[in-house]
Amino acid sequence: MSVQTGESAAKALASDIKGKTVIVTGVSPGGFGAETARILALVGAKVVLAGRSLSKIQAAAQAIKEEVPNAELKQLILDLGSQKAVREAAAEVLKYDGPVDVVILNAGVMGTPYAKSPEGLESQLATNHIGNFLFTNLIMPKLLESSAPRVVSASSVGHFWGPFRFDDYGFEDGETYDKWAAYGQSKTANILFAVELAERYKNKLTVFSCHPGEAPTGLFQYMTKEDFEKFGDNFNADGTPKGDWIRTVEECTVTYVAAGFDQSIADKSGSYVKDGKVANEQAAPYALDKESAKKLWDLSEKLVGQTF
Template sequence: MPAFDKKTTATEVADAFAADIKGKTVIVTGVTAGGYGAEVARVLASHGAKVVLAGRSSKKIQETAENIRKETPKAELRELVLDLSSQKSVRSAAEEVLKYSGPVDVAILNAGIMGTPYAKTAEGLESQFGSNHVGHFLFTNLIMPKLLEAPAPRVVSVASVGHFWGPVRFDDYGFEEGKTYDKWAAYGQSKTANILFAVEVAERYKPTKLKAFSLHPGGAATGIASSMTKEDYEKFSDYYNPDGTPKGDWMGTLETSTATHLVAAFDPSIADKNGAYLVDGNVANEQAAPYALDKDQAAQLWTLSEELVGQKFAPPSAQPAAAGLN
């Protein structure tokens, strides 16, 4: 298998797995132009995937679709309005997906908000936890029947090295209704939840063909940092100058920061590492905080998440192997 590192681009990964990508249906959440999701969608479309562009703004989805079609005029694109901060919107989007003909091969859960002022989702959850984790939890479970139709389905949960800023606060995930809110601890909690979600999906769906992975995408200048303030740049002075420009060479590009998305989605050599955390295109469980890969906490988070969406999700029994295939 090809070797990947922090300088590998998404296109290079896609070239390596071109045969696996062509013709596959891939849902990408969070596809605003200039962001990770839009770049992932662009590369997938250029390699013949059928890409579902999922985002909360139809206008932004269309902008990304237009950009992709300038490069790949015959790109097979589909629009899906999905507001992860509203469980009603999530359920509506999932109903639409369940009507698709054919399977969904991969769900890349890329959408996210970071370091935002205290706010609540439509259901009253702290917005970073509610959008980054709970919305994706609900959406993925609701579209699971379409994923399980695929021959080698994968769920890719985009986390962050920012998970080190906080574990899941099971006793107070809402920061006392905002009274003790710390936006970076809240972001850390949501990113830890992204990793734990992949761990538990892998565990629950062991009898099936489904694989799940989480990842740290790297660093690139995107709109997700729009909530950062002068005080934040001072807080992270090891990484940023006071004017917000990065220090050193830690920040990559959109092209390099999306390579790991595609490794997690298509690299057949990691199939036996189900539930793993990836960094720079490689399995890197040793780079995750121990609490983020803890199976007990993963199971506890699943139970909490079911409570927060008011629905239980039981995995199916083992899927029989296709007749005549070795």
């Protein structure tokens, strides 16, 4: 796609988006999720605004309603960091009338200080992968009601910061925690999840992982002075971006629109999308490895205590 913003991409694909029910996770104002929800509502999608904070969901809903008064919106409280909360949210979705056509698994955290989820998992792994794994699998009956369901798994070029650490995904219970390797592991998991999900639901579900692009959002809130020094090629000491790598949120959402709705890539299920195009050659080979994808699925089932 040669369009410049998510909004222009959505307008170009409006006939494929209009009327579809789309769950967008992580819709905090200023981030990719809120902008994606806005542009999808603009072209007539029924959007489920999912997030862990009711006030942020309401803020996103209000902003959309001001621009698109007849937007069809639903709100869903979803805390991906807690398996119990994910199960409650999924139970809500299973009560919806009609199918869920597309899920955009956008929510995530980056570089958080060491913490454990209520189930005892390292928190970036719990939030960025395990929560998405459980939520997607639990709402699968609703997705499969759609004639052409899709799942978009937001990864990042940050997956290059680390493969999945099958032998020590918990960083020795935090003893050897490295917040960037932990983010990398979780973002690698987002790609591996898409690979295995596509394999398991071949001809039933289309799945893409993606790198949406870099833009200043709430994602950067945990970066410290030391982090800006560590990534000194990209940041000044005060945290302002250096160079021309930063794009706008409006541009980055192009990739979600393509991954979620572009029919011309529908036969590439399981692929990694970047800049609105299938770009497997730009993903780390370890993130697209089929054996690792299967292994991660098995481990994830173990960690949520349920097989799918």
